Amino acid sequence: MDVTREPQGGKTDLQVRRPRVQKNVTAAIGLDICSDRYAVGSVLPRESDLCEMYGVSRTVVRESLKILSTKGLVHSRPRVGTVVCEKTDWNLLDPQILEWMGPRIHDLDLFGCILETRRTVEPVAAAFAAERATVQEIADLDGAWRRMRDAGADIEAFTRADVQFHEILLKASHNQVFRQLSSIIHAALIYALHRSNEAVEDREEALLVHRELVEALRLRDPEAARAASNRTLDLAVRDLALNGA
Amino acid sequence: MDVTREPQGGKTDLQVRRPRVQKNVTAAIGLDICSDRYAVGSVLPRESDLCEMYGVSRTVVRESLKILSTKGLVHSRPRVGTVVCEKTDWNLLDPQILEWMGPRIHDLDLFGCILETRRTVEPVAAAFAAERATVQEIADLDGAWRRMRDAGADIEAFTRADVQFHEILLKASHNQVFRQLSSIIHAALIYALHRSNEAVEDREEALLVHRELVEALRLRDPEAARAASNRTLDLAVRDLALNGA
DNA sequence: TCGGGCTGAATAGTCATACTTATCGATCAA
């Protein structure tokens, strides 16, 4: 009874298959919003147009918009369409949004806000970690430090290990809220560390302070951990100021 | 050509209309997950069954599951079904999840974690607010304080004003990350303040410290604001310990 | 002229069905 449908007859050669496209469409639209290609307050193309633009069915577009809606990026209303919400409504703690913002993280002072958050949270997390970290977590932290040390001139590898170091530290604080914050900090570090890790002497200095932090955890010394964490942040701030934003 | 459809013939009287049910279905499933009615690791009923259970179409169920998926609550795979993720994967910073958890916020030490976060963040936020708050924000804070004062024996009103006070404070820190954290803190306060505000003398003491905080902001004195914020938290911790968890 | 209700149109929301793809598990062969 469905021969009248002609399932894929008229489509192009790329359309005969139905790959999983949900994620791509969501990311594409989310990226377009976060990069200001759709301005705040403006209305997106209507659903049927988005279907055409991305070559997918309305099902996919709708589910994508629904996801973006829960992230506070857009808001849909009948007869009006789907409008881009104010940036103050965006769920900035959402890792995907930060990813989509990419370098635009410097808008809205967001980068500075995250740095302030790090200065506030990380030393406390380090102190907690000194009391609560498992032996395994300290070992993982040590592993990340070794990867930093062994990265040599490979700035990419050094940065990757650096990010991991701070993520493990937050996890080792055994505070679930801190742990979730690591995804935000991760996003910010990606765009910050790479630059501040460019100079060799900076990397060596960073190695030293990170080492102190690991040792403080080993000795279960919360105050030393807090101090060492503060020193790593001092370095980060100094490098950012030097290399200029 | 659609008379063969019998659109709403067999449904109940409530089903003849098509209200916006998306939110309800999402909340219902989310609630069932957060309240452990669907255990971690277990498989949800399949989509078609969920359609029957809630009397909605697959579109609605799918979009609901998609939303829950982005919150890290569930994970869908073909042939397997939709399984409930580990709680460590849940996006605990999501306001809705906290709402759905309700009193179960005490699981996973989440409540304690949030309290630790408050102790870490709020004093810093208060200090920032002393430097950055607009006159309007200080006035709003003062308004919230007045509502606390005038609540009298109405514990509900007192708690509501108390929550607003802390939300305005975080907003006045002009740090976007802190601001977003207010939704988490909000959820925790709802379930904590009500109890700790039961005694009259506690409320009066709280009024005093909150007043000090407002004055510190007026005087643009970061250190005084930090100290006052710490004292509000001391009170909260003491009351929680007294009234027992 | 002004204001309030009516009406039409546009768009998201919902529904129903069909078909595709991925994956698990079992069966069978080497």
Added chain:
DNA sequence: TTGATCGATAAGTATGACTATTCAGCCCGA
């Protein structure tokens, strides 16, 4: 015992239709 094949299952995608909401413009009465 191991490996590949096949079938069944459930999510993923596509499509077309209908419904509810709401905006904008119109008309009518005051």
